[in-house]
Amino acid sequence: MEYLEGSSVQHLKALSALLSTQQEDEGDEDCKNVSTYAQLGPGHIGPPPKKDKDVSSAYTKKNSKDIWSEDEVAEGSHYDDLADPRPQPEYEIILKQSVGAEDLFLGLSRKDPSSMCCEAMLVKIKLPDTKAKDVILDVKEKFLDLRTPKYKLGLHLPNPIHKQEGKAQFFSEREELEVTLLMKRPMDFINMQ
Missing domain, CATH: 1.10.1390 (Phosphoglucose isomerase, C-terminal domain)
Structure with missing residues (x-):
């Protein structure tokens, strides 16, 4: 005591x-x-503060003249230009899956008609009065940017895609652009091939 x-x-x-x-x-x-x-x-509580020379590498500027890097900017944010008067064309997103006879008749791969079993995404964009040479298309992992003299489209994609494995085809008789993109899907028991 x-x-x-x-x-x-x-x-x-x-x-x-x-x-x-x-x-x-x-x-x-x-x-x-x-x-x-x-x-x-x-x-005085906690560890002593770091000196100016011990700044972490996350905040150090690289040896380039760029103000920011592409990692710092969200995809698609610089495409939302309110001053651009061009209208957005009509578009449609269709999910695709490759189905064979073993899937259709025997059900061997356990695929079903749900969107979880889809491997690709087809984006159909109607571009009236547009020629194929006037189309500028830029595809990123989660964003599709399309520019023509008459239209602009900044489309946030519903699923991440493999940007190097897509293909685009312009049909002049229908005045339509079809962009097929392979989706990045998680490898689970449904999507295993």
Whole structure:
């Protein structure tokens, strides 16, 4: 009990030293310890701050003249130009899956008509009064950008795709562009091939 009373007295002295504006006389050993603790503040909690030279590599600028990198900008955000008066063409997204006789008659691959079993995405875009040479198409992992002199389309895709494995075909008699994109699907027991 004597120990607890002594420690509580020390704690009270330390608390009074923190709260008082005047320094107590330095004759007491307890007061010397209190004054050392009184100099500590909230900034002393935790690890010491890093020096300016120890800045983490995540915030260091690369040796290029670019203001930002492509990783810092969300896909498709720079295509939403409100000042561009060109209308958006009509489009349709169709999910596709390759089905063989073993799937249709025997059900060997466990595929069903749901969208989880689809491997590709077909985007049909109607472009009236447009020639194939006027179409500028840029496909990213989650975004399709189409520009013509009369139309613009910035389309956020419903599923991520393999941007290097797609194909596009323009049908001038229908004035329609068909873009077929292979989707990145999780490998589960349904999608295993």
